[in-house]
Amino acid sequence: MNIIDMTIHEMHAALKGRQISSVEAVTSMLQRIESVEPKVGSFITVTSEQALSAAKSADDDIARGVCGQLTGIPLAIKDIFLTEGTRTTCGSRILENFVPPYSASSWEKLHQSGAVLLGKLNQDEFAMGSSNESSAYGTTRNPWDTSCIPGGSSGGSAAAVAAREATATLGTDTGGSIRQPASHCGCVGLKPTYGRVSRYGVIAYASSLDQVGPLTRDVTDSAIMLEAIAGYDPKDSTSVDTPVPDYRSALTHGVKGLRIGLPKEYFISGLDPDVQKAMESAIDTYRRLGAEFVDISLPHTDYAVATYYLIATAEASSNLARYDGVRFGHRAEADGLLDMYTKSRSDGFGTEVKRRIMLGTYALSSGYYDAYYVKAQKVRTLIMNDFIKAFEDVDVMLTPVAPTPAFKIGEKINDPLQMYLSDIFTIPVNLAGTCAMSLPAGFSASGLPIGLQLIGKPFGEETILKAGYSFEQATEWHNRKATI
Amino acid sequence: MKYQPVIGLEVHVQLLTNTKIFCGCSTKFGAEPNSQTCPVCLGLPGALPVLNKKVVEFAIKAGLSTNCSITPRSIFARKNYFYPDLPKGYQISQFEDPICQWGWLDIKVEGQELKRIGITRIHMEEDAGKLVHGDSEMNDGSGVDLNRACTPLLEVVSEPDLRTSDEAVIYLKQLHQIVTWLGICDGNMEEGSFRCDANVSVMPVGSDKLGTRAEIKNVNSFKFVKQAIEYEIQRQIELIEDGGTVVQETRLFDPNSGKTRSMRSKEEAHDYRYFPDPDLVPLVISDEWIERTRQELPELPEQRQQRFMAELGLPLYDAEVLTASRALADYFEAGVAAHDNAKAVANWVMGEITRALNDSGAAIEICPVSPTQLGGLLKLIDSGTISGKIAKTVFDEMWKSGKAAHIIVEEQGLVQVSDSSAIESIIDGIMAANTGQVEEYRGGKEKVFGFFVGQVMKVSKGKANPSVVNELLLNKLKG
Structure with a gap:
């Protein structure tokens, strides 16, 4: 089997059985990156040297009999995670030369587990976007069709998995930023429950919504990655101190009798026919496997996108205030303090980021705060309550991830509202703070992947992983490879 | 026309915790610039605040000692503005639902009955850093020192219940006494551990409509508070008398001229865009925690004065002087424990001890003559072994040598002759x-x-x- 095609668990077996070494695995990946990067553009920074030396030390560990699930496995992470000593840009010009003095807790955990870092992945600037087109480092292309976007904001993380430039990757999801690109690139993307994974060292976009999660080739890998990064972090007050289950052992429990909810607001008339078809076929598969379907309603779904764009932008306007050119990042030549602030931020931030800073600043301004921010928080509570109520009756929900397969590069870039609507099925999950995953469920007529979303109860990752695994076992979608 | 001044004070109390409010960095004063910093207080991307429990305890103590209600679920908020000493571009503070609300202090104005001054709220927040200007090392540019960034503060906001500069100073002194007494603040006004902004307005006597207020910043001694308020009252009255109107603005007090000058007008005022900080969960304080803290509270100056008068028979004046600080009161009580003549101990503490401390510039905490030793000296006087006059000589020797009184009396043959x-x-x-x-x-x-x-x-x-x-x-x- 080709090294670049391996899943984490396959590669782990090969490493442990000494069929391959970590140096071989990493070398294969680096060669693959070199050959496909000109077409895909998944990476902002490739850390070849450090990767090879980390692989060597992983091989030493393996020789000593130390071989954890992630020992020697070549991973890549979104450039939103701080990596000590390695440039971290968050897809923005303003952090072009930012080399952090510390690492994100989630990466630190993977690192401690023996994983090897291949490099930092492209993304929408500050995770603001659904297409990777807002990156200051060029648009990542969809490995299935390079004229299409890979999705966003973790576009590089999804494309790297699909193009087999990394065995698995880490992304972040604020309104769908893991699930939507996973759907568009045909990989498995998991957004854990808010608080399940530490946000420490992850550059903040919208603090009450941001969550870290893996993008992988299959559900088993997703479970392995989640188990490695999950858990309470005393450095993140919003991380939750609840035990991390053995996610992998629950995978094979089957879905017989599982109650799956179909929220009627997610099966709208405007849904792309190919997406519609894929959902119907997925429902059939689950029925065959013994799951029960329940029609449910999440009545406030219509307000989710508007609510999200008030809360997320309000938080972002404050989170991004620290990029002022004083202590780190881009500082413009300027005449006086105000001029320095203005020029540094004008040069350093891209259009979409500026748009969201302005939106958020406006929503928080005196005289507008109650009408926008406070109201949005109230609607958020209603949306949460929708989920709580619906989950009284079902174990998981099944929905599409996105209304359409990947669209063309440039197609929506000048129409922010259309762009925002591509996250219509993923955003409510972040507002509710619960968990969800995207998994391959079919292809469009033109050969683009289509993802299925499974939404779980808060801290119900085991259930959606189990449901995803059963589906994966019953279908072949995840085995198809992008030909690039 | 006669005018009635109306004054409210906002006091910033720097808390005596070892570490900062949202990270583990030291709060020690005077260290090498930026040596006491970490990703959190530098506001680096990805860094997150974690609340220091000690700060909450101190805030509860301050609240209970000023008759406040402790908010069972209080919220941290971000106060957004740009300034180079503010690393995140926002200050973590409290806005809606501060930790303490609806308190009061009864102040003692000489010759009058107790006057109750409302305390609107006490909230917790982080301090900003400090700008250093014109250092030659920086080529006459400006530098940012973030050692102070993220050190814990309480902001104590009074109701506009104060009417004179004297009342303002008395209120401030009582508050100062309480926070130092509780051991939550060192009270050092020069180093900025206890700083004050004053809101001042005037209205015609008999009116119930408050005048437009000016906020005066930078009044960092009791003397300056008095000066600044008096100047500001006079300025506003003269302005009105001359047909002008007072505008809402922030004014800066200049200690050199004794005047206030405009810093920024209402139009230039910041819109701080407060909103709940999503990085911090709501702070839930149980009744049990409040009760436990209440049990731990020391006897407060007011209560101690009452006890000194009732149990030890001291006059009001003595009780007040001896409760100026907790250390002084502790010293006095230890003296009484060593020698059961409260009035004699009081006289000596207020007299010789205070004089000697003043002369040597020492604090009562490190007084070379211990309360037990003082008791020993007073015993010799009361038993007639030495005279009061000789006692002063003995005391000076005790101060110098640290020897016990009876040893000095013996060595120098100072026993009183009554034969x-x-x-x-x-x-x-x-x-x-x-x-x-x-x-x-x-x-x-x-x-x-x-x-x-x-x-x-x-x-x-x-x-x-x-x-x-x-x-x-x-x-x-x-x-």
């Missing part, structure tokens, strides 16, 4: 050598009596018991 036959023979000798003065006295010039007392004390090297001397002298001279 009348010994004193009588001294008196006889003196009368024989000064017949002229004896005649003068007997001729009615009673002032000469003092001369004889002086002579006896001189010959006895101060050891003769003064009351015995007086009695014997009187008898002998009258013949």
Whole structure:
């Protein structure tokens, strides 16, 4: 089997059985990156040297009999995670030369587990976007069709998995930023429950919504990655101190009798026919496997996108205030303090980021705060309550991830509202703070992947992983490879 | 027209925690710039705040000691504005639902009844860093020192219940006394550990409509608070009398000129865009936590004064002086424990001890004469072993050498002579050598009596018991 095609668990077996070494695995990946990067553009920074030396030390560990699930496995992470000593840009010009003095807790955990870092992945600037087109480092292309976007904001993380430039990757999801690109690139993307994974060292976009999660080739890998990064972090007050289950052992429990909810607001008339078809076929598969379907309603779904764009932008306007050119990042030549602030931020931030800073600043301004921010928080509570109520009756929900397969590069870039609507099925999950995953469920007529979303109860990752695994076992979608 | 000034104070109290409010960095004053920093207080991307529990405890203590209600679920908020000393571009503070609300302090204005000053709220927040200007090392540019960034503060906001600059100073002093007494603040105004902004307005006497207020910043001593408020009241009255109107603005007090000047107008005021900080969960304080903290509260100055008066029989003046600080009151009580004569201990603490501390610039906490040693000295006086006059000499020696009083008395042979036959023979000798003065006295010039007392004390090297001397002298001279 080709090294670049391996899943984490396959590669782990090969490493442990000494069929391959970590140096071989990493070398294969680096060669693959070199050959496909000109077409895909998944990476902002490739850390070849450090990767090879980390692989060597992983091989030493393996020789000593130390071989954890992630020992020697070549991973890549979104450039939103701080990596000590390695440039971290968050897809923005303003952090072009930012080399952090510390690492994100989630990466630190993977690192401690023996994983090897291949490099930092492209993304929408500050995770603001659904297409990777807002990156200051060029648009990542969809490995299935390079004229299409890979999705966003973790576009590089999804494309790297699909193009087999990394065995698995880490992304972040604020309104769908893991699930939507996973759907568009045909990989498995998991957004854990808010608080399940530490946000420490992850550059903040919208603090009450941001969550870290893996993008992988299959559900088993997703479970392995989640188990490695999950858990309470005393450095993140919003991380939750609840035990991390053995996610992998629950995978094979089957879905017989599982109650799956179909929220009627997610099966709208405007849904792309190919997406519609894929959902119907997925429902059939689950029925065959013994799951029960329940029609449910999440009545406030219509307000989710508007609510999200008030809360997320309000938080972002404050989170991004620290990029002022004083202590780190881009500082413009300027005449006086105000001029320095203005020029540094004008040069350093891209259009979409500026748009969201302005939106958020406006929503928080005196005289507008109650009408926008406070109201949005109230609607958020209603949306949460929708989920709580619906989950009284079902174990998981099944929905599409996105209304359409990947669209063309440039197609929506000048129409922010259309762009925002591509996250219509993923955003409510972040507002509710619960968990969800995207998994391959079919292809469009033109050969683009289509993802299925499974939404779980808060801290119900085991259930959606189990449901995803059963589906994966019953279908072949995840085995198809992008030909690039 | 007569005008009624209306004053409210906002006091920033820097808390005496070892570490900062949202990270583990040291709060020590005066370290090398930026040496006490980490990703959190530098505001680096990805860093997150974690609340210091000690800060909450201190805030609860301050709240309970100022009659506040403790908010069961309080919220941290972000106050957004740009300034180079503010690393995140926002200050983590509290806005809606601060930790303490609806308190008061009863202030004592001389010659008046107690006056109740409302405390609107006390909230927790982080301090900003400090800008350093024009250092030659920085090529005359400006530098940012973030050692102070993220150090914990309480902001204590009063109701506009104060009416004079004197009331404002009394309120401020009482608040200062409470926070230092609780041990939550060092009270050092020069280093900025206790700083004050004053809101001042005036309205015609009898009006119930408050005038437009000015906020005066940078009044960092009791003296400046008085000066600034008085200047501002006068300025506003003159402005109105001249047909002008007071505008809402922030003014800066200049200690050199004693004047306030405009810093920024209402139009230039920041819109801080407060909103709940999503990085911090709501702070839930249980009744049990409040009760536990209440149990841990020291006896407060007011209560202690009452007890000194009721149980130890001290006059109000003494009770007030002795409760100026908790350390002083502790010293006094330890002295009373060593020697059961509260008034004598009080006199010595307020007299000799205070004088000696002032002369040497030492604090009561490191007083070279311990309360037990003071008690030992007072025992010698009360038992008649030494005179009050000799005691002062002994005290000076104790201060210098750290020896116990009875050892000094022994070593230097300072035991008081009360034996009348010994004193009588001294008196006889003196009368024989000064017949002229004896005649003068007997001729009615009673002032000469003092001369004889002086002579006896001189010959006895101060050891003769003064009351015995007086009695014997009187008898002998009258013949």
